[in-house]
Amino acid sequence: MTEIIVQFEVDDRPMTVDEITDEYLAEMLEHTSAQIQRQVERQVGDLTCEEHGGRPRVTVTGMYSTEADQMELNYHVDTCCQMLLMRTVQALNH
Ligand SMILES: [Zn+2]
Numbered sequence: 001m002t003e004i005i006v007q008f009e010v011d012d013r014p015m016t017v018d019e020i021t022d023e024y025l026a027e028m029l030e031h032t033s034a035q036i037q038r039q040v041e042r043q044v045g046d047l048t049c050e051e052h053g054g055r056p057r058v059t060v061t062g063m064y065s066t067e068a069d070q071m072e073l074n075y076h077v078d079t080c081c082q083m084l085l086m087r088t089v090q091a092l093n094h
Helices: 023-044 082-092
Strands: 003-010 013-015 057-065 070-078
Touching (some): 003 023, 023 057, 023 082
């Protein structure tokens, strides 16, 4: 299984869902987190490096602005090598 980490920044501050006092926002982020997990799982599947047998680790940072009420997603991929990185990025773009 691909390791997928979803984290959030609210107004540029890293926050866990538990730290968010706004109930509506916490619920929204929790929902978004589950959605991102499912989506990345579907896109990346069980992509494995043919050479090293490694799996990609995908970190998604949801950057939420309370003022604009908008969320921007930032993807970061860790892999054993460039080849797997390219394959993972390609999978995420589909
Ligand atoms: Zn590799």
